[in-house]
Amino acid sequence: MKPPAFDYIAADSIAMAVAALAEAGDDAKIIAGGQSLVPMLNFRMLRPSILVDINRIAGLDVIEETSGAIRIGALTRHYQLETSPLISRHLPVLSCAMTHVAHLAIRNRGTIGGSLAHADPAAELPMMALLLDAELRVASASGERTIAARDFFLGALTVDLASDEIITGIVLPKLPLRTGWGFAEVARRHGDFALAAVAATLTVSGGSIEQARIALTGVGPTALRGTEAEGLLIGHALEPDLTHRVVEAVRATIEPETDLHASSDYRRHLAGVLTGRALAAAWRRANESVA
Amino acid sequence: MSKTCEIGVTVNGTTHRAAVEPRLLLTDFLRHTLGLTGTHVGCEHGVCGACTVLIDGDSARACLMFAVQADGRSIETVESLGRIGQMNALQESFHEHHALQCGFCTPGMLMTATDLLRKYPLATDDDIRKGLSGNLCRCTGYEHIVKAIRAVVGKGHQRP
Numbered sequence: 001m002k003p004p005a006f007d008y009i010a011a012d013s014i015a016m017a018v019a020a021l022a023e024a025g026d027d028a029k030i031i032a033g034g035q036s037l038v039p040m041l042n043f044r045m046l047r048p049s050i051l052v053d054i055n056r057i058a059g060l061d062v063i064e065e066t067s068g069a070i071r072i073g074a075l076t077r078h079y080q081l082e083t084s085p086l087i088s089r090h091l092p093v094l095s096c097a098m099t100h101v102a103h104l105a106i107r108n109r110g111t112i113g114g115s116l117a118h119a120d121p122a123a124e125l126p127m128m129a130l131l132l133d134a135e136l137r138v139a140s141a142s143g144e145r146t147i148a149a150r151d152f153f154l155g156a157l158t159v160d161l162a163s164d165e166i167i168t169g170i171v172l173p174k175l176p177l178r179t180g181w182g183f184a185e186v187a188r189r190h191g192d193f194a195l196a197a198v199a200a201t202l203t204v205s206g207g208s209i210e211q212a213r214i215a216l217t218g219v220g221p222t223a224l225r226g227t228e229a230e231g232l233l234i235g236h237a238l239e240p241d242l243t244h245r246v247v248e249a250v251r252a253t254i255e256p257e258t259d260l261h262a263s264s265d266y267r268r269h270l271a272g273v274l275t276g277r278a279l280a281a282a283w284r285r286a287n288e289s290v291a
Numbered sequence: 292m293s294k295t296c297e298i299g300v301t302v303n304g305t306t307h308r309a310a311v312e313p314r315l316l317l318t319d320f321l322r323h324t325l326g327l328t329g330t331h332v333g334c335e336h337g338v339c340g341a342c343t344v345l346i347d348g349d350s351a352r353a354c355l356m357f358a359v360q361a362d363g364r365s366i367e368t369v370e371s372l373g374r375i376g377q378m379n380a381l382q383e384s385f386h387e388h389h390a391l392q393c394g395f396c397t398p399g400m401l402m403t404a405t406d407l408l409r410k411y412p413l414a415t416d417d418d419i420r421k422g423l424s425g426n427l428c429r430c431t432g433y434e435h436i437v438k439a440i441r442a443v444v445g446k447g448h449q450r451p
Contacts, residue, residue, distance in 0.1 A: 001335040005293045008313035008359050031360075038355040039336035042316075051313065053360060079349070103425025104406055105340065108349040109356070190424040 003041035010053045014060070014139055014168060020052045021164045022141035028052055030166055032075060032114040035106050060168070061111075063087065068174055074113025074167045078125075082107060090174045091132060093181035093199055097124045100183075103191045113167040119222065121156045122193035124185075127223035131199045131215035132172045140165040153222040176211065179203040180285030182278035186270055188261060194218040195262045198250075198274040202233070204286040209233045214246075214278070219256040219271045226250045229275070238283040246279065247272040298362040302327065303371040311358045318342045320358035321368060329369040329398050333427070340426030343399040344368050350406035369398035372405070380443050381405065390439035392430035399426050404440050413444045 011017035021028050029048040031037055032055065040046045054060065060075035063084050070090055072081070081087055082098035101107055101115075101124050115125040116136065129136070129149035136147050141164060149170075152160050161167065175181070185197035196218045203211040212233035214226035229249040236242055256267035295310040302325060309324055318335070321327045321344070333339035335354045342353040345367040373379040378386065381404055391397045400423070407413060407422040419437050428436065 002316070002319075003314045005312065005314050007293050008296060008357070010359075010362075034355050034357075034360075035337060035352075038357075041314075042336050042354070051357075055360060103340070103403075104410065104422060105343050105350040105352055105403060105425060106337065108346075108406075109351050190421040192424075 001042045033110040035110040036118040078107035122218035127217035156221040180282040182281030184274040184277040196270040198278045200278040200282045202282040219254045301365040317353040317356045341399040343402040384439040388439035390435040396428040
């Protein structure tokens with residue numbers, strides 16, 4: 001299993017990377033961490049004639065705080081996110097999610113830009129981008145654009161990114177005050193892709209839920225938000241009856257695939273159970289933050 | 292054949308210069324070009340962990356990286372840990388706890404454990420098992436591997 005031959009360009013700036021992509025047409029691929037791309041090359045599922053390596057672009061792996069948001073460079077490794085004090089202070093649900101991404105050797109190399117561009121249907125990062133209302137920054141030789149995560153994921157391994165474009169970073173709004181979070185995942189083995197995973201945030205005011213976000217992965221062609229289920233929560237306290245209705249709404253929304261790892265029914269069942277767990281944790285944390 | 296690239300890579304403290312084809316995997320560079328056959332090749336798609344090495348101190352799959360990407364980097368392989376008669380504490384612990392049967396997965400286990408011991412407290416056996424979840428032992432000798440790592444937790448592997 002050896003990759004087919006390709007030419008190699010080590011870009012030292014975004015400008016150089018997008019110029020190389022523009023010149024190559026559809027024949028080039030960006031390599032960042034390579035944790036999804038290199039297996040596909042080794043299996044010869046992909047045969048790009050040029051690899052544009054962005055690992056040496058300085059400043060593309062920075063995590064920084066602005067007044068209302070956290071900006072994360074595309075080359076930031078999963079392990080950096082997992083251990084960043086800025087992330088654990090402002091987006092603790094993201095720190096938690098990163099511990100579920102594959103294994104240390106993969107998290108040391110794998111990048112957030114790469115994970116978002118690859119868009120595996122059972123990966124954690126696309127789910128977190130949806131949960132946290134991320135905006136993606138994208139560049140090409142003809143300019144830059146911003147795209148909301150909710151518009152970015154089009155299908156399994158398919159995103160709104162042209163062959164001459166590169167993700168340069170994401171912007172995640174900080175969680176509002178009085179917000180609790182929960183994350184629950186089931187995988188056959190720690191670090192495997194999720195059979196199903198659910199993340200939730202609840203913002204609580206005066207004992208009732210003011211804002212609710214639920215995101216799921218592993219239960220459809222892309223990660224998704226449980227918009228209908230979120231709506232049921234607004235204006236209420238989290239009681240068992242309400243949780244039950246939300247769980248049923250989530251199960252009714254999704255169409256999981258059956259594969260070698262789990263049946264569609266089992267995944268739908270899991271998504272409900274995990275929704276209940278994530279919501280309970282989010283509710284507990286939100287109320288602790290008020291107390 | 293695509294154009295070759297000149298690289299300079301430091302492996303276990305020695306800098307090597309070579310002209311490599313871009314598609315040459317780091318595993319093959321280590322094993323075939325440098326003759327360092329301690330790094331094993333199992334699945335060649337990042338699943339088995341046998342080829343785990345340290346790149347600038349961080350564990351990584353050598354089968355998921357090209358040699359050309361290692362230009363200017365420092366690589367540590369299992370050969371850096373110790374020698375027969377002079378093994379490091381982790382290797383001694385593997386020996387003492389019978390943490391290898393056929394030995395195929397051992398280099399990857401050792402390099403993974405080296406990074407885990409530096410980065411995580413590994414307070415429980417469950418933490419060790421989670422840390423090893425990306426390394427397959429087809430002899431299924433995991434119990435002894437966990438014990439061997441448990442025995443050296445907190446004994447000076449942390450980064451200074």
